[in-house]
Amino acid sequence: MQVTVRQGDSLWVYSQLFQVPLQLLLDSNPNIIPQGLMLGQTVEIPGYVTIGYQIVSGDTIWRISSRYVVPQDMLLLLNPSILVNSLRVGQIIRIPRRVTDVVVNTVRPYDYGDMLEDLTLLEEIYPFIRRRSIGTSVMGKEIPEIRIGNGPKQVHVNASFHGNEWITTPVLIRFLNEYLLALTNNGSIRGLVMNPLYRTTTLSLVPMVNPDGVNLVVNGPPSEEPYRNEVLAINDGSSDFSGWKANIRGVDLNNQYPALWEREAARGPRTPAPRDYAGTGPLTEPESQAIANLTRNSNFNRVLAFHTQGRVIFWGFEGLEPPESEVIVNEFARVSGYQPIEYADSSAGFKDWFIQDWRRPGFTIEVGRGTNPLPLTQLEQIYQESLGILLTSLYM
Structure with missing residues (x-):
């Protein structure tokens, strides 16, 4: 106003x-x-x-x-x-x-357009948030980052690395809305006053890393060529994309990082696929490059990547994680009920690379439980479990 x-x-x-x-x-x-x-x-x-x-x-x-x-x-x-x-x-x-209530709409399958609409609305009401594009997807969709707060501690959170895990995006958008609401109304969330956290923490949010993949899962194949024919061919001609994790080129964006990439590539598909194909090399895809460049050009103290499913939190990589990671993940577990798991039988993920190159805490949070894409009926429970983790990332 x-x-x-x-x-x-x-x-x-x-x-x-x-x-x-x-x-x-x-x-x-x-x-x-x-x-x-x-x-x-x-x-x-x-x-x-x-x-x-x-x-x-x-x-x-x-x-x-x-x-x-x-x-x-x-x-x-x-x-x-x-x-x-x-x-x-x-x-x-x-x-x-x-404004005294949440204004974003998270009651329907959530695509790239929904996210842009909600971010524009929030930006109009809360002009102290800082929004910018960190890159574009294969199909040219801008990948927005939101920053909020001006404290020395920098926390990065992202969601929807995988197309059929789109439910993680409305979780972050709703949290952003509730945080902004509490700030402007001198309020609290779960008894925590938000304004002091705004002064101590700078929060970076990338709510949708893989917009092409999300739209593919939510809306079906695009009308644009050659993307339409290519994704149908990769998906064996099927128009059911519920199992699609990759970007529009069939590359799994969370298998793209130079942290034992060769090992992950060797045990996955050798050609583009709905999931697990690591590409022809690390960081070949514009979406994974955008997150990598953002990380290199920032000074994040910790990173959180929201995925689905399993109600677990992965927090280690090859013994390179710092001691504080265990302290933080135990608090995450306490407030969410999720199980901490130090090591996973995987590599080349975003949090793996962050831990390896920065030796700082990195976490992959697998929300909900079931078969991806998780149904909207789980959204409220997932949000409440995730809310504790997001608040902890601000106050710890």
Whole structure:
């Protein structure tokens, strides 16, 4: 929500009037000099939306203020053209409404378009989040990263490395929404006050690493060629893509990292396949390259990759994981009920590479239980189990 600066206004005044933490106002307006607001300048107020109201006969600012439970000064700030003593019938004014509930939609099979729609909505309401593209998929879809917070500890979380594990994306999107909601309302999640965590932790989220694969599983083969014919051929002519983990070229993105890649490639398919094909070499695919470049250009203290299924957490790789990994995974297990597993009979995964090259904690969280893609009926339970892990990643 935008307001226009009046004579004598300051960000502190807006913080008090809208009951929004000053730090969030500063982060929502990075180009504004706090001590130098200029008359007529536009300022973003996070955590609010506006509705239109048409003035009728007999309306006064006091009556509108009372009807919508909005301070008069707030109404005047949002509607600088209003003449208090001569409201015009038919005039449209903006009424501010504080956002107090989750706005994202996670009640249907969730594809790339759903994610973009939700991220755009969240970005409009909460302009202090920082969104950018870290690369594009084979089919040219941008892969967005969201950053939130400004603390020295950097935590990276991603989801949907695999197409038929798309349910992990709405888990991250809903968490993002609840975190933003708590921040702007000075609230808490499970008794944890969020604003101190915002100041100590910078959270990086890539909610959908494999957008082409997700759309393939959720919506069926694309209309574009040559992708349509190629994926049908890889899938033996079948239009059932429920078993598809790979990207649109039939490469398993979580078998793409230079951490014993040769070993993983030797025991998987030798040609493109719905799952497990490691490619012709490490990091051949644009999606895996995007995550690798993001990691190299950041300073992540730990990484979490959300997958399905099994209700387990893998946390080691070849004995290279630091001692703190065990402390963290035990807390993850406590809050989620998931089983920690130190080593898995696999390699070339994202968390493997991170542990190997940075010697910092990396985790693969396998949410839910059953056959992929997991049904939406599991989403609420998966979210509640994942929520404890996500909160722990902020406070530990």
